[in-house]
Amino acid sequence: xxxxxQTPSHQVTQMGQEVILRCVPISNHLYFYWYRQILGxxxxxxxxxxxxxxxxxxxxxDDQFSVERxxxxxxxxxxxxxxxxxxxxxxxxxxxxxxxxxxxxxGQGTRLTVV
Amino acid sequence: xxxxxxDPGPFNVPEGATVAFNCTYSNSASxxxxxxxxxxxxxxxxxxxxxxxxxxxxxxxxxxxxxxxYISLLxxxxxxxxxxxxxxxxxxxxxxxxxxxxxxxxxxxx
Numbered sequence: 001x002x003x004x005x006q007t008p009s010h011q012v013t014q015m016g017q018e019v020i021l022r023c024v025p026i027s028n029h030l031y032f033y034w035y036r037q038i039l040g041x042x043x044x045x046x047x048x049x050x051x052x053x054x055x056x057x058x059x060x061x062d063d064q065f066s067v068e069r070x071x072x073x074x075x076x077x078x079x080x081x082x083x084x085x086x087x088x089x090x091x092x093x094x095x096x097x098x099x100x101x102x103x104x105x106x107g108q109g110t111r112l113t114v115v
Numbered sequence: 116x117x118x119x120x121x122d123p124g125p126f127n128v129p130e131g132a133t134v135a136f137n138c139t140y141s142n143s144a145s146x147x148x149x150x151x152x153x154x155x156x157x158x159x160x161x162x163x164x165x166x167x168x169x170x171x172x173x174x175x176x177x178x179x180x181x182x183x184x185y186i187s188l189l190x191x192x193x194x195x196x197x198x199x200x201x202x203x204x205x206x207x208x209x210x211x212x213x214x215x216x217x218x219x220x221x222x223x224x225x
Contacts (some may be wrong), residue, residue: 033212033213035213042216043153043213043215045213045215048211056212091158097211103161104213108157
Protein backbone atom coordinates (compact mmCIF):
# COMPACT_ATOMS: atom_id res chain seq x y z
CA UNK A 1 0.00 0.00 0.00
CA UNK A 2 1.42 3.42 -0.89
CA UNK A 3 2.39 5.54 2.06
CA UNK A 4 3.72 8.94 3.01
CA UNK A 5 7.21 8.72 4.46
CA GLN A 6 8.88 11.28 6.69
CA THR A 7 12.47 11.70 7.81
CA PRO A 8 13.90 11.95 10.34
CA SER A 9 11.57 10.35 12.85
CA HIS A 10 13.09 12.42 15.63
CA GLN A 11 15.16 15.60 15.44
CA VAL A 12 16.77 17.38 18.34
CA THR A 13 18.07 20.85 17.66
CA GLN A 14 19.35 23.81 19.60
CA MET A 15 17.29 26.96 19.84
CA GLY A 16 18.13 29.30 16.99
CA GLN A 17 19.20 26.57 14.60
CA GLU A 18 17.53 25.79 11.30
CA VAL A 19 15.89 22.44 10.65
CA ILE A 20 14.56 20.80 7.52
CA LEU A 21 11.88 18.16 7.81
CA ARG A 22 11.49 15.90 4.83
CA CYS A 23 8.51 14.12 3.36
CA VAL A 24 7.89 11.90 0.37
CA PRO A 25 4.19 12.11 -0.49
CA ILE A 26 2.31 9.40 -2.34
CA SER A 27 3.43 9.60 -5.93
CA ASN A 28 0.21 10.41 -7.77
CA HIS A 29 -1.11 12.83 -5.18
CA LEU A 30 -1.49 16.50 -6.00
CA TYR A 31 -2.10 18.22 -2.66
CA PHE A 32 0.51 18.28 0.08
CA TYR A 33 0.17 19.50 3.63
CA TRP A 34 2.09 20.08 6.81
CA TYR A 35 0.40 19.84 10.18
CA ARG A 36 1.84 20.03 13.64
CA GLN A 37 0.75 18.69 17.00
CA ILE A 38 2.19 20.07 20.21
CA LEU A 39 2.20 17.39 22.89
CA GLY A 40 -1.24 17.05 24.42
CA UNK A 41 -2.85 19.43 21.97
CA UNK A 42 -4.80 19.12 18.76
CA UNK A 43 -3.49 18.64 15.26
CA UNK A 44 -3.07 22.07 13.66
CA UNK A 45 -2.94 22.96 9.98
CA UNK A 46 0.20 24.78 8.89
CA UNK A 47 0.22 24.94 5.10
CA UNK A 48 -1.10 23.38 1.93
CA UNK A 49 0.82 23.15 -1.33
CA UNK A 50 -0.53 22.59 -4.81
CA UNK A 51 0.88 23.04 -8.28
CA UNK A 52 4.29 23.97 -6.89
CA UNK A 53 3.11 26.81 -4.73
CA UNK A 54 1.55 27.50 -1.36
CA UNK A 55 -2.20 27.51 -1.73
CA UNK A 56 -3.17 28.21 1.86
CA UNK A 57 -1.36 28.83 5.13
CA UNK A 58 -2.37 29.32 8.72
CA UNK A 59 -1.44 32.10 11.13
CA UNK A 60 1.15 29.77 12.62
CA UNK A 61 2.99 29.61 9.30
CA ASP A 62 4.90 32.86 9.58
CA ASP A 63 8.18 33.98 8.00
CA GLN A 64 10.04 31.48 10.13
CA PHE A 65 8.59 28.67 8.03
CA SER A 66 8.98 27.76 4.39
CA VAL A 67 8.09 24.81 2.21
CA GLU A 68 9.61 23.51 -0.94
CA ARG A 69 9.20 20.73 -3.43
CA UNK A 70 12.78 20.60 -4.70
CA UNK A 71 12.24 17.68 -7.04
CA UNK A 72 9.41 15.46 -8.19
CA UNK A 73 9.21 13.46 -5.00
CA UNK A 74 10.30 15.36 -1.89
CA UNK A 75 8.32 17.95 0.05
CA UNK A 76 10.20 19.80 2.76
CA UNK A 77 9.38 22.06 5.67
CA UNK A 78 12.12 24.41 6.79
CA UNK A 79 12.02 26.12 10.15
CA UNK A 80 14.51 28.93 10.52
CA UNK A 81 15.83 30.00 13.90
CA UNK A 82 13.90 27.44 15.91
CA UNK A 83 12.26 28.39 19.20
CA UNK A 84 11.43 26.24 22.19
CA UNK A 85 7.75 26.47 21.33
CA UNK A 86 8.40 24.87 17.94
CA UNK A 87 8.83 21.56 19.74
CA UNK A 88 6.06 19.37 18.39
CA UNK A 89 5.23 16.45 16.16
CA UNK A 90 5.15 17.55 12.53
CA UNK A 91 3.01 15.54 10.15
CA UNK A 92 3.15 15.61 6.40
CA UNK A 93 0.05 14.55 4.48
CA UNK A 94 -0.90 14.15 0.86
CA UNK A 95 -4.16 13.78 -0.99
CA UNK A 96 -5.28 13.11 -4.53
CA UNK A 97 -7.60 16.06 -3.94
CA UNK A 98 -10.39 14.80 -6.14
CA UNK A 99 -13.16 13.95 -5.74
CA UNK A 100 -13.71 16.41 -2.87
CA UNK A 101 -13.38 14.71 0.46
CA UNK A 102 -10.81 12.24 -0.78
CA UNK A 103 -8.81 10.80 2.09
CA UNK A 104 -5.61 12.51 3.14
CA UNK A 105 -2.82 10.13 4.10
CA UNK A 106 -0.47 11.07 6.89
CA GLY A 107 3.17 10.23 7.37
CA GLN A 108 4.36 8.86 10.68
CA GLY A 109 5.60 12.27 11.73
CA THR A 110 8.83 13.89 12.80
CA ARG A 111 9.17 14.65 16.47
CA LEU A 112 11.04 17.93 16.75
CA THR A 113 12.61 18.78 20.09
CA VAL A 114 14.14 22.23 20.48
CA VAL A 115 16.49 22.55 23.44
CA UNK B 116 -16.74 29.38 18.72
CA UNK B 117 -14.12 26.74 17.89
CA UNK B 118 -14.15 25.45 14.31
CA UNK B 119 -14.52 21.85 15.47
CA UNK B 120 -15.47 21.05 19.03
CA UNK B 121 -15.35 17.73 20.84
CA ASP B 122 -15.68 16.49 24.40
CA PRO B 123 -12.05 15.63 25.29
CA GLY B 124 -13.03 12.81 27.61
CA PRO B 125 -11.52 10.56 28.74
CA PHE B 126 -14.20 7.96 28.26
CA ASN B 127 -13.43 4.89 30.36
CA VAL B 128 -15.64 1.99 29.34
CA PRO B 129 -15.59 -1.78 29.91
CA GLU B 130 -15.06 -4.19 27.08
CA GLY B 131 -18.28 -4.84 25.24
CA ALA B 132 -19.79 -1.46 26.03
CA THR B 133 -21.32 0.89 23.51
CA VAL B 134 -19.86 4.38 23.47
CA ALA B 135 -20.85 7.50 21.56
CA PHE B 136 -18.78 10.53 20.67
CA ASN B 137 -20.16 13.86 19.57
CA CYS B 138 -18.74 16.75 17.65
CA THR B 139 -19.97 20.13 16.45
CA TYR B 140 -18.57 22.33 13.72
CA SER B 141 -18.97 26.03 13.13
CA ASN B 142 -18.77 26.46 9.36
CA SER B 143 -22.13 25.65 7.83
CA ALA B 144 -20.52 25.56 4.37
CA SER B 145 -18.37 22.55 5.26
CA UNK B 146 -18.94 19.68 2.90
CA UNK B 147 -16.92 16.71 4.06
CA UNK B 148 -16.56 15.14 7.46
CA UNK B 149 -14.45 12.38 8.89
CA UNK B 150 -13.55 10.47 11.99
CA UNK B 151 -9.85 9.78 12.37
CA UNK B 152 -8.23 7.63 14.99
CA UNK B 153 -4.92 8.51 16.61
CA UNK B 154 -2.93 6.16 18.77
CA UNK B 155 -0.52 7.62 21.30
CA UNK B 156 2.32 9.46 19.54
CA UNK B 157 1.27 8.14 16.14
CA UNK B 158 -0.16 9.75 13.05
CA UNK B 159 -3.91 10.22 12.53
CA UNK B 160 -5.50 7.50 10.44
CA UNK B 161 -8.84 7.66 8.71
CA UNK B 162 -11.48 5.62 10.50
CA UNK B 163 -14.43 6.54 8.34
CA UNK B 164 -16.00 9.30 6.31
CA UNK B 165 -19.34 10.68 7.49
CA UNK B 166 -22.28 11.07 5.15
CA UNK B 167 -25.64 12.76 5.62
CA UNK B 168 -27.41 9.45 5.25
CA UNK B 169 -25.30 7.94 8.00
CA UNK B 170 -22.88 5.12 7.42
CA UNK B 171 -21.81 1.99 9.16
CA UNK B 172 -18.60 0.00 9.07
CA UNK B 173 -18.78 -3.08 11.25
CA UNK B 174 -19.06 -1.95 14.85
CA UNK B 175 -18.74 1.72 13.93
CA UNK B 176 -21.61 4.00 12.91
CA UNK B 177 -21.22 7.64 11.93
CA UNK B 178 -23.99 10.19 11.62
CA UNK B 179 -24.14 13.73 10.31
CA UNK B 180 -26.82 16.31 11.09
CA UNK B 181 -26.20 19.30 8.84
CA UNK B 182 -29.00 21.38 10.33
CA UNK B 183 -27.46 21.13 13.79
CA UNK B 184 -23.88 21.02 12.49
CA TYR B 185 -23.35 17.91 14.54
CA ILE B 186 -21.43 14.72 13.89
CA SER B 187 -21.45 11.54 15.92
CA LEU B 188 -19.59 8.26 16.14
CA LEU B 189 -21.01 5.17 17.80
CA UNK B 190 -18.80 2.22 18.71
CA UNK B 191 -20.57 -0.98 19.63
CA UNK B 192 -19.07 -3.95 21.47
CA UNK B 193 -15.90 -2.05 22.43
CA UNK B 194 -12.61 -3.91 22.20
CA UNK B 195 -9.40 -3.23 24.08
CA UNK B 196 -7.87 -2.35 20.72
CA UNK B 197 -10.36 0.49 20.29
CA UNK B 198 -8.48 2.45 22.97
CA UNK B 199 -7.23 5.56 21.20
CA UNK B 200 -8.06 9.20 20.61
CA UNK B 201 -10.91 9.77 18.16
CA UNK B 202 -10.61 12.92 16.09
CA UNK B 203 -13.54 14.68 14.52
CA UNK B 204 -12.31 16.26 11.30
CA UNK B 205 -13.95 18.68 8.89
CA UNK B 206 -12.72 19.51 5.42
CA UNK B 207 -12.40 23.25 5.01
CA UNK B 208 -10.93 25.99 2.93
CA UNK B 209 -10.27 26.09 -0.76
CA UNK B 210 -7.48 23.57 -0.60
CA UNK B 211 -9.08 20.63 1.14
CA UNK B 212 -7.30 21.28 4.41
CA UNK B 213 -8.43 19.20 7.35
CA UNK B 214 -9.60 20.98 10.48
CA UNK B 215 -9.24 18.81 13.56
CA UNK B 216 -11.11 18.76 16.80
CA UNK B 217 -9.15 18.29 19.99
CA UNK B 218 -10.01 14.60 20.02
CA UNK B 219 -11.82 12.37 22.49
CA UNK B 220 -9.76 9.87 24.43
CA UNK B 221 -11.28 6.41 24.76
CA UNK B 222 -9.91 3.86 27.21
CA UNK B 223 -11.51 0.42 27.03
CA UNK B 224 -10.95 -1.52 30.23
CA UNK B 225 -10.77 -5.33 30.49
